[in-house]
Amino acid sequence: MNSAIRKTALAVALLASGAAQAAGEAKNVIFFLGDGMGPVTVTAARIYKGEKEIAAGNPAKLPTSERAKLAMQTLPYAARIKTFSRDAQTTDSAPSMAAYMTGVKMNNEVISMSAETSAYAPDGSQYIKGEDTACPASNGTPAVTLLELSKAKGRAVGAVSTTRVGHATPATTYAHVCNRNAYNTIAEQSVTAGLDVLMGGGQRNYLPKAANPSSKRTDTRNLVQEMQGNGYTYVSKGSELAALDTSKATRLLGLFSQSEMAYELDRVNQKLDQPSLSDMATKALDVLSRNDKGFFLMVEGGRIDHALHGTNAKRALEDTLAFDKAIENVRAYMEKKDPGLKNTLIVVTADHDHAIAFNGYTRIGSPILGKAIDYQTGKPALAADGKPYTTLVFGNGGRPTATTQANDEDGGKPWVAPARGAGREDLTNVDTTQDNFLQEVNINLGSPGSETHGGGDVMLFAGGAGAKIFKGTMDNTKVFGKVKEAAGL
Numbered sequence: 001m002n003s004a005i006r007k008t009a010l011a012v013a014l015l016a017s018g019a020a021q022a023a024g025e026a027k028n029v030i031f032f033l034g035d036g037m038g039p040v041t042v043t044a045a046r047i048y049k050g051e052k053e054i055a056a057g058n059p060a061k062l063p064t065s066e067r068a069k070l071a072m073q074t075l076p077y078a079a080r081i082k083t084f085s086r087d088a089q090t091t092d093s094a095p096s097m098a099a100y101m102t103g104v105k106m107n108n109e110v111i112s113m114s115a116e117t118s119a120y121a122p123d124g125s126q127y128i129k130g131e132d133t134a135c136p137a138s139n140g141t142p143a144v145t146l147l148e149l150s151k152a153k154g155r156a157v158g159a160v161s162t163t164r165v166g167h168a169t170p171a172t173t174y175a176h177v178c179n180r181n182a183y184n185t186i187a188e189q190s191v192t193a194g195l196d197v198l199m200g201g202g203q204r205n206y207l208p209k210a211a212n213p214s215s216k217r218t219d220t221r222n223l224v225q226e227m228q229g230n231g232y233t234y235v236s237k238g239s240e241l242a243a244l245d246t247s248k249a250t251r252l253l254g255l256f257s258q259s260e261m262a263y264e265l266d267r268v269n270q271k272l273d274q275p276s277l278s279d280m281a282t283k284a285l286d287v288l289s290r291n292d293k294g295f296f297l298m299v300e301g302g303r304i305d306h307a308l309h310g311t312n313a314k315r316a317l318e319d320t321l322a323f324d325k326a327i328e329n330v331r332a333y334m335e336k337k338d339p340g341l342k343n344t345l346i347v348v349t350a351d352h353d354h355a356i357a358f359n360g361y362t363r364i365g366s367p368i369l370g371k372a373i374d375y376q377t378g379k380p381a382l383a384a385d386g387k388p389y390t391t392l393v394f395g396n397g398g399r400p401t402a403t404t405q406a407n408d409e410d411g412g413k414p415w416v417a418p419a420r421g422a423g424r425e426d427l428t429n430v431d432t433t434q435d436n437f438l439q440e441v442n443i444n445l446g447s448p449g450s451e452t453h454g455g456g457d458v459m460l461f462a463g464g465a466g467a468k469i470f471k472g473t474m475d476n477t478k479v480f481g482k483v484k485e486a487a488g489l
């Protein structure tokens with residue numbers, strides 16, 4: 001946006017309302033992305049939060065769980081976002097997040113490249129070799145991202161996630177590659193991307209086999225050492241991050257696991273030495289907010305998506321609440337530095353939906369992870385086969401087999417999943433609220449983790465400087481332009 005256009009936009013805004021926030025007012029942008037966090041997941045998480053609050057002994061203020069509020073839902077502006085990709089009704093995370101970051105409608109599995117870029121060769125094979133790129137030089141060109149535009153303005157930039165830092169969502173902020181599975185290549189690009197903060201999982205793509213037996217690298221490069229040579233302070237444990245004096249850290253790299261970080265439920269229950277998403281986000285702000293020109297920070301609750309793929313609603317809701325807590329804490333942090341968020345835009349959205357459904361006519365106040373309770377009788381609602389069913393179900397997904405029965409992230413404890421045979425399993429005596437319960441699915445796609453994304457619209461919440469422009473229903477590519485306008489990029 002040139003200066004003449006920016007001045008015109010400002011004049012129009014001031015004429016429309018003396019309180020209106022002008023284009024370019026948000027020198028700070030915090031973009032929250034709940035991966036796979038569709039409307040049903042948001043609603044279920046709100047109810048789940050209410051259950052926890054009542055269990056903690058505060059029923060007078062919250063008579064029923066349905067009346068709880070999520071931090072994201074206290075932001076004053078909202079919109080609905082269309083999520084389809086260039087080649088699919090149902091997007092994957094790469095082009096959907098890239099649409100937010102670049103304004104370009106891409107093909108599935110493409111990371112921040114031009115529209116025609118393909119993740120697949122004509123013979124149907126992926127353009128990857130192991131976890132290295134095999135993209136032909138002629139296959140597309142890089143699409144500039146909001147993070148890169150912010151960097152060009154002299155602002156600090158960062159990305160934090162509970163996935164590995166090279167996973168689709170964080171990668172779209174700083175990397176450009178035709179296939180999202182080229183994790184080694186994405187890691188290499190992060191070395192020179194100009195990030196001031198990068199935190200999440202992904203050690204196996206940064207450290208060579210000599211330093212890390214679990215490494216996926218096919219060369220001897222130690223990218224952690226390279227980034228330390230570029231001025232990064234490196235931490236690999238939650239305790240190290242907590243003890244870090246961020247006033248002495250000009251750039252920060254945190255890699256807390258080999259691949260994805262733990263689900264929030266497991267991080268807490270197993271007392272793992274990993275930071276929470278809130279911990280990472282606020283430490284990132286300690287570093288980024290020292291830049292007087294402003295900053296751009298992307299914060300992803302990435303494992304919401306993975307739990308939904310596994311039809312494990314409890315872990316999905318726990319990670320959604322951890323994501324929401326990060327929003328609450330970040331907002332409080334910025335209110336102290338920037339009262340009224342006069343210079344700070346907060347955007348919260350999702351990249352896509354999932355095939356999860358809110359089921360039956362359950363009585364108010366019933367456990368969201370429980371079996372559907374008839375609102376008239378107070379007894380379990382029964383399907384046509386005379387058996388109860390859960391409030392949350394999935395349109396598709398996988399079932400455990402003899403070889404996929406154990407949950408490796410929970411000490412090898414077995415999954416608890418209704419069997420799919422000639423008829424439905426009777427859930428009468430099954431505790432559907434336990435950690436490893438997998439919700440029923442309609443279409444069996446194979447093993448756990450195979451549930452698909454959904455193609456429905458997702459929600460966007462916004463607050464702070466420039467937030468008034470987020471309203472109505474818009475394509476995901478349009479969000480890029482709105483953020484760019486609000487931040488004066």
